[in-house]
Amino acid sequence: MESEKSWEQKALVSELIQGLQIAIKLKENFNIPSSIHTRDSLLQSILSSYDKALLILKQNAPFSNSETMHQPTQTSSPQFPPKDHYEGALKDHQELKQNSKKRKKMPKWTEQVRVKIQNGVEEPLQDDYSWRKYGQKNILNAKYPRSYYRCTFQKSKGCFATKQVQRSEEDTNVFDISYRGSHVCSQGNYAVLPLKLADTEEKSQGCDSDVQFHHAQSSGERVTNDANTLTVETDNMTPHPFPSFGCMPQDNHHTFLPSFVLENDPFCSTISQTSFFSPNTLESNYLVSPSFHLHDEFDRVFDKPCPDSDAAGIVLADASTINSPNFDFNFSLDAVGIGANCPSMPGGSS
DNA sequence: TTGATTTGACCAAG
């Protein structure tokens, strides 16, 4: 538990610093001739980094108390997430062992995933996490049954993450997926936000693996969107050996829907996440990469629409500092050449 | 043989 906390703390710091570094790069870019595309890309990276940072903060805030997210930042060595959150999570898990029938208080978020169809067949793919189906149920007034999955390592590692999968009635190529609970196993780097493992061999090692993560942004990645979906084509990409929120798709074409919400938390940024479905129950494929929407936050903070709300959160940048074993949260904004008077920084000086 | 899936039963919440 402590290591998880530490890891997320580092990830948060890393994302914030990364955003700053890219901002510096963008600033430098204004002084030299460069394409609008390049600047736009840098801008997207910044948005993505802070989006992710905000997401970490929100993920780690106590779920029933949204106020915690707005508490003033501690003046020295702030701890993200709050220690209480982990104690609470542990308590939740202990309660689950005592009463596993219902898990009302588990954090839950939903997403919609569009399956990839090739040659008329929905492609089964793998997930960042190893799930085990433990039930299926016909839901009242629902056309399609709902399937229930739990983390494969629930028993061996006490990982109580679960998910529910149900085919959408509006679009049969879309699945509604609900995730509950955090992964305490180490399949993904983040407890709740899975990452694409380097390959299936690593993946098969499950919770015990010291996995290597890939990350989605690199050359050759193209992001497009139409009215309803975002598509990331990742052919000819070279995997990066550092972890991030991103993913390295196993195929070269990921499609997902930008309509994910965190339940009971309207303030929270939206996220998407990979999942997989049992081929035997028509729940095939998973095609979602983590997507983080800073734009909602931007809109809220600045009380106006985010300038670029179309390609939200797709761009991911170098997060190599996550690997730093002893990253200190005490860093100076001045040290990287940017003033600390950003109006939207939670707890930032102004 | 072992691990995953299926499926009817059980149970708690509303």
Add this chain to the structure above:
DNA sequence: CTTGGTCAAATCAA
């Protein structure tokens, strides 16, 4: 009482 979520025995598959 109804319904959704989970359990666990039976079954399947590698």
